[in-house]
Amino acid sequence: MSRSATASLAALGVNPASELTSTTTDQATGRVLPVRGELAGLLPWGGLRRGSTVSVGGSTSLLLALLADATADGRWAAVVGLPGVGVLAAAELGVSVQRLALVPQPGSDPGPVIAALLDGIDLVAVACPLPPSLARRLTARARQRRAVLIAFGPWPSADVELTAESVRWNSLDDGAETLRRQEISVRSGGRGSAGEPRRVLLSFGAEEIELPLVAGGPAGSDEPADAGPDRADELATRRATTWGRPA
Amino acid sequence: MKDTRLIAVWSPDWPVVAACTATGTAAHVPVAVVDGNEVVSASAVARREGIRRAMRKRAAQAVCPELVTFEHDPQRDARYFEPVAEAVEELAPGVEVVQPGLVAVPAQGPVTYFGSAEQVAECIVDHVAARTGTEVQVGLADSLFAATKAAHRGVVVPQGRTAEFLGPLGVHELDAPELVDLLRRLGLKTLGAFAEIPEKSVTTRFGGPATRQHRLARGLPERPLDKRRPAPELAVAETFDEPVGRIDSAAFAAKVLSERLHENLSARGLACTRLGIHARTENGEELHRVWRAAEPLTPRGIADRVRWQLDGWLTRERLTSGIRTLTLEPAEVVDGTALQLGLWGHDDERAVRALLHVQGLLGPDGVLTPVLDGGRGPKERVRLVPWGDERTPVRNPDHPWPGRLTRSPATLADDPAELEDENGVDVGVTGRLELTARPKKLVVRGRAREITAWAGPWPVDERWWAPDPHRAARVQVQTNEQAFLLVRRDQRWFLEGVYD
Numbered sequence: 001m002s003r004s005a006t007a008s009l010a011a012l013g014v015n016p017a018s019e020l021t022s023t024t025t026d027q028a029t030g031r032v033l034p035v036r037g038e039l040a041g042l043l044p045w046g047g048l049r050r051g052s053t054v055s056v057g058g059s060t061s062l063l064l065a066l067l068a069d070a071t072a073d074g075r076w077a078a079v080v081g082l083p084g085v086g087v088l089a090a091a092e093l094g095v096s097v098q099r100l101a102l103v104p105q106p107g108s109d110p111g112p113v114i115a116a117l118l119d120g121i122d123l124v125a126v127a128c129p130l131p132p133s134l135a136r137r138l139t140a141r142a143r144q145r146r147a148v149l150i151a152f153g154p155w156p157s158a159d160v161e162l163t164a165e166s167v168r169w170n171s172l173d174d175g176a177e178t179l180r181r182q183e184i185s186v187r188s189g190g191r192g193s194a195g196e197p198r199r200v201l202l203s204f205g206a207e208e209i210e211l212p213l214v215a216g217g218p219a220g221s222d223e224p225a226d227a228g229p230d231r232a233d234e235l236a237t238r239r240a241t242t243w244g245r246p247a
Numbered sequence: 248m249k250d251t252r253l254i255a256v257w258s259p260d261w262p263v264v265a266a267c268t269a270t271g272t273a274a275h276v277p278v279a280v281v282d283g284n285e286v287v288s289a290s291a292v293a294r295r296e297g298i299r300r301a302m303r304k305r306a307a308q309a310v311c312p313e314l315v316t317f318e319h320d321p322q323r324d325a326r327y328f329e330p331v332a333e334a335v336e337e338l339a340p341g342v343e344v345v346q347p348g349l350v351a352v353p354a355q356g357p358v359t360y361f362g363s364a365e366q367v368a369e370c371i372v373d374h375v376a377a378r379t380g381t382e383v384q385v386g387l388a389d390s391l392f393a394a395t396k397a398a399h400r401g402v403v404v405p406q407g408r409t410a411e412f413l414g415p416l417g418v419h420e421l422d423a424p425e426l427v428d429l430l431r432r433l434g435l436k437t438l439g440a441f442a443e444i445p446e447k448s449v450t451t452r453f454g455g456p457a458t459r460q461h462r463l464a465r466g467l468p469e470r471p472l473d474k475r476r477p478a479p480e481l482a483v484a485e486t487f488d489e490p491v492g493r494i495d496s497a498a499f500a501a502k503v504l505s506e507r508l509h510e511n512l513s514a515r516g517l518a519c520t521r522l523g524i525h526a527r528t529e530n531g532e533e534l535h536r537v538w539r540a541a542e543p544l545t546p547r548g549i550a551d552r553v554r555w556q557l558d559g560w561l562t563r564e565r566l567t568s569g570i571r572t573l574t575l576e577p578a579e580v581v582d583g584t585a586l587q588l589g590l591w592g593h594d595d596e597r598a599v600r601a602l603l604h605v606q607g608l609l610g611p612d613g614v615l616t617p618v619l620d621g622g623r624g625p626k627e628r629v630r631l632v633p634w635g636d637e638r639t640p641v642r643n644p645d646h647p648w649p650g651r652l653t654r655s656p657a658t659l660a661d662d663p664a665e666l667e668d669e670n671g672v673d674v675g676v677t678g679r680l681e682l683t684a685r686p687k688k689l690v691v692r693g694r695a696r697e698i699t700a701w702a703g704p705w706p707v708d709e710r711w712w713a714p715d716p717h718r719a720a721r722v723q724v725q726t727n728e729q730a731f732l733l734v735r736r737d738q739r740w741f742l743e744g745v746y747d
Contacts, residue, residue: 060657060747076598086744087617087629088655098516101602101634102615113605113613120601167747169730172700172723174685179654179702179723179730179746205654 033070033122033148036094038200042188043160048123048150051143055151055190056125058164060085061093062184063152065202066162067123068094070148075099078121080106080114081128082152093204114138118147127152161190165199181205251468252354252406254364255386255394256335256371258328261348262288264381265327266317277311279304282319324348325555326562332536334378338371343521343539347555349398351391351539364403388412391539392463396420409466414439421460426453438464451607481517482576483507490529490569494558500573501553508575509546518543521579524556529568534560537578549575602634623707624721624734625655625744652705652721656732656744664733664742665690666724676704676720676735689724689731691742700725707734 032047040046048054048070056063060082067077067090076099079085083104091097101121106113110126111134117124118141126149130138139157142149151158163186170181184202258264262280267290272278277293279286281304289298289307296311308314324347332350336342339357342350354364361367368385375383386397388404393413397404404412413420416438418430435441442465449461462468485504491497512519520543526534536559538552553575560566606614614634622628628651666674668684675683682704689696703722719736721743730746 058747060745064657076595078602084659086625086655086657086659087631088619088625089657091619092655093657097617097619097629099598100617101598102617102631103605103609103613104615105609105613107609107613113608116604116608117601119604120597120599122598167729169725169746172702172725172730174700174702177702178652182654182746 033075034073035066035069036202038202039066039186042162042186042198042200048148049159050122050146050148052159053139053142053149053151053155053157055153055155055158055161056164057153057161059167059184060152061089061167061182061204062162062164062186062202063125063150064090064093064095065184065204066150067100067125070123071096071099075122076101076120077123077125078103078117079125079127080117081110081126085127111138115141118142118145118149121147123148123150125150125152129153132156158190160188163187163189251389252358252387253389253391253394254339254352254354254357254367254371255345255388255391255398256331256350256352256375256383257386257395257398258331258348258381258383260288260290261328262319262324263290263293263317265324265347266320268327269323270317272315277314279307279314279316280319281307281316287319321347321551322555322558326558329536329556329559330379331375331381331383334375335371337378338374339367341537343537345391345395345539349395351394354387368401368403388466390463390466390468393466410439410442413464413466414442418464421463423456423460426457426460429453442466447607447610450603450611479576481508481511481515481580482523482574483511484572484574486572487570490571491557491573492561492566492569494561497557497561497570498554501557502550504573504575505546505550505553508549508577512577512580517577517580519549519577519579520544520581521577522549522552523574523576523578524553525574525576526557526560526570527572528566529571532566532568539579543581606634623651623705625652625659625732628655652723652732654746656746658745658747660742660744662691662742664740666722666733666740673740675738680704680706680720682722686722686724689726689733696726696729698724699727704735707736 030050032045032049034040034047035043043049043054045052048066054066056066064085071077072094077095078101080103082102085102087097087100087102090100103113103117106128110128110130114124114126115138118138124142124147126138135151135155136157139149139155165185165187168183168185169179170177172179182204184204185199186202187197187199189197263278266272266280267274267278274290275292276290277296277298278290279293279298280288284304286298286300286302286304286307289300293311293314296314298307298311298314304316308316328344328347332342332344335350335352339352341356342352344350354367357367358364361370364387368387371385372383375381384398384401386394386400386402386404388394388397389406389409393404393409396413396416402412414437418427418435418438418441420438421427430441435444441461444461446458446461450458483504485500487500489496491500508519520540522538522540522544524536524538528534536556538556540548544552553573557570557573560570602614611633615631616634618630618632620628620630665688666686667688667690668674669687671688672684674686677683682701686698686701689698701722701724704720705722707719707721719734721732721734723746724731724733731742732744732746733740734743735741
């Protein structure tokens, strides 16, 4: 790509992957939406960069966890084409559900619906299968509107692919225990990740989960948003050794 | 639809009546009330002389030189209207003031009591005239808008025929000048013609506010009927060290308390459409009045109504002492987001517009927003309401809900399932809430999985408020790879969710 082309792309807010570094400035200026610590380590920008497309596979919890910090930070999210999405689980994972809109049935022509959402909603998660040409157009739309498109399932032009390799829970003790602690092993790849695949262990529910009583206050997440990947990894490992099975 | 029937009691030319009462102006004098330079109300005598609403003051005086004009004063309108509201309340409880000159009251009670709607209307007209000397007209219909239009004409609209009644009326009956103008240019001259356009097209072409007018034209309530009362903690109260007995101190108290109420509501993304004002005097007299507004009230709108009401009480009632305690209670709230963009910041406004756009494409039910609610199961604890609808909880989420699970499935399902023990026999739940056997196999949609561990059962009294609560229970089961939530209802297992 020629230097001038790169410059004009940069003017549009598109940067070459080499410049995609995780900086707190990006988060402060709103160019990157925050995600919880462990996930930040998987994303080349340390968060969800506006205008990017991220695909998620293998776990609905992982999809919901991506929405948590941004919605708690006052951003809006929409989930399209996922009628069975567990909103309560979303709240438990830290999503501020009062800024969550659901479009369970986008109809036979979901293109205009998703495009309209990208116009005003910061994070748009799409779970319905789309023809590749439409998917590419929506990726372009997200870039243009500075929204984050999260594809739940394969997507032809994703900048980053996050895949849950396993979802494990604390072992139920035949009536004596209940599901409390969840561990998701996530692998990142894709053209925007610039480098070899990375892996991270996401832990949820090590602390007591408090839900907001009314659909009012934002739900807190387990980790501070700015916890670096190192600290997060360390925490995840420690938790894993305390109670879980080896991942 | 029975309990949506409303009686509207309307006093024609109320600003003129209030001005004349205040000044002792005789009835045969042509009178107009002007706001700045424009006539807002004219007496019957003045109308006969050719005075119309919206006429320039100078033009009106030219048409009728002996015209007496008064400046418009909402406070005066409210002050003299309180006795009328009281007189109506003596016959029909639950009066709500819509504006000075117009009250609404649920029709069901009085109609049952007096025998027929026509009789209620007659009794109210006679009673108000006898008590206050004020001439009123009564209308009855299925929505406030229609009841008001019926009151203007002094008619009772039979149940279920509200749309038919509204159909032939002109679009100018809608209080939305820009929309009326637009509709006329499109050749839609009657409410009926406007009502025939599908709601979806109205939302897409004219935007959200027009949808509300469209509901009115169709004879539907302004908002979907919702009888739930807002949480009591939304109310604000103030006890005054020095009892309030003068208008100016009342105005100040009104302003301060209104701000507090508004903050309380907007912090929850709500706005108030019916406002209960409650006052208690030093000698223990209790005063109460509900104000009803078509639009969500702004802080200013709340303060105005509180001031008017206090003025009405302080001026007209023979209070033996000043007001000691003042309580503002939102009697009906709506989601502030869709109805009043102003409550939200710039970014939120973009989001709201995008969601309204999608509602335009898919219909109002196409975009849902979750409300966290009381209850036990992952489904009952979340209520999905169309975007823009009220989002207050129905069941108190603060209640203890035994049987609630710590974690909820990220994917919800509702599939028949089989849960079997090692011999392939159905696992049941005993009356003492124990499993009849150790579950070994889970079959959902023909796929069998081996269960490695399980937890529960937990009780599910889903319909604790219903007369016949049915027994149900939940269990969590684990396979080597996944975890599931199952529920047993009517002796059968269902997959309720997957912990993916």
